[in-house]
Amino acid sequence: QAKEWVLGASMPLTGPYAMAGALGMPGIIDFIAMTNDSGGIGGKPIRGIMEDSGYVPSRSLANFKKAYAEAPDMAGYFGDSTGFMKLLAPELNDRYKVxxxxxxxxxxxxxxGTNPYQYVSGPTYQDMFGILLQHISEQGGKRLAFVYSDTEFGKDPIPYGRKRAAELGIEVVHEEITKPAGxxxxxxxxxxxxxxxxxxIMHGYVTGVWPxxxxxxxxxxxxxxxxxxxxxxxxxxxxxxxxxxGEALDGYMGVMPYRYFYDRADAPAYQALDAWNKEHNEKYPGYLVTWYLEVRITLDLWHQAMEATINADKPVNGDNLAAALKGIRNWDSGGFFGKPVTVESHKIAQGRVYAYNAGNKLFLPVSDWLEV
Known part of the structure; x- marks a missing residue:
């Protein structure tokens, strides 16, 4: 085994989702620094290989291959898009196994079964649509429209959404496809x-279009x-x-897998991130964006799989890490999730519905933590 663990990443620091990439990338940097400061994983430090993707799947794939060529024993990778994950899958399954x-x-x-080395750090987009459609049904909604971006990301849950809406007696009266930005x-x-x-229901957007x-x-x-x-x-x-x-966004609702960072009284993991940023980030505003949190919990799950594999005295490789990931049961995420985490089918099927309050500028919960 190598003297260090290599973690690769490809993030959209340019392109239509550049703001999310720029604010999410510190989640990777801080994860590596915090983990190394506490002794690494199994006593070995993590070294990151990080590149800009521009939110272009082929660039992300090139970044992955470049990182793998530099470090054939690469222990993990963080990708930036649905398009990249789909593009990577055949070679990941047959050759790379990271x-x-x-x-x-x-x-x-x-x-x-089909993507043994890929995982989702929350509910899927279909799960999120299921939660929203159930809410619409309970509110007596009968006429529904989908607005989504012309991306793999945007299109992913739409066929399921049509099917589930029909099952609930909700008519999809219109679909509008847009650019992801501009x-x-x-x-x-x-x-x-x-x-x-x-x-x-709007889907396939990050910083623009939806507001x-x-x-x-x-x-x-x-x-x-x-x-x-x-x-x-x-x-x-x-x-x-x-x-x-003004108050145009008041009442806008959606699904969140995780707590918001300002809701950290019962979230020791958030408190640790808060303390770290206060000490190491002079520009820290006291709040970490949801994009940072998604990156961090994704890497925390990888960390859990790494530790379980090492503690079982097994080689660190894709097959053993995937098996360890599947073995996560009733894990305390430190407050990221509202309930203990169990990985089923490489996802964590829980979330909560929040609504935006234009008065106090907070997304506040309007449901309990739901398992789907």
């Missing part, structure tokens, strides 16, 4: 207005209720939009 987490909650990744928002909202849905769609819909007099998924649930983005459009 345990790989990512920013993606794509449904097909939560299948150890969309012609007024044109898209005009189409939504004609369709006149009770509810709209503008809500604000424009309100300006057009629409009373439609808007809902979203994890990547469009960041307080910083909602606050920034609210500074321009």
């Amino acid at each position: 345990l790989t987490g990512s920013t993606s909650f794509a449904s097909e990744l939560a299948n150890p 969309a012609e928002v007024q044109t898209h909202v005009a189409q939504l207005r004609r369709a006149d849905p009770d509810f709209v 503008a769609i809500i604000a424009t819909a309100r300006a057009f007099g629409m009373e439609t209720k808007f809902l979203g998924t994890f990547w469009a649930m960041e307080k910083v983005i909602a606050d920034k939009a609210s500074a321009k459009v």
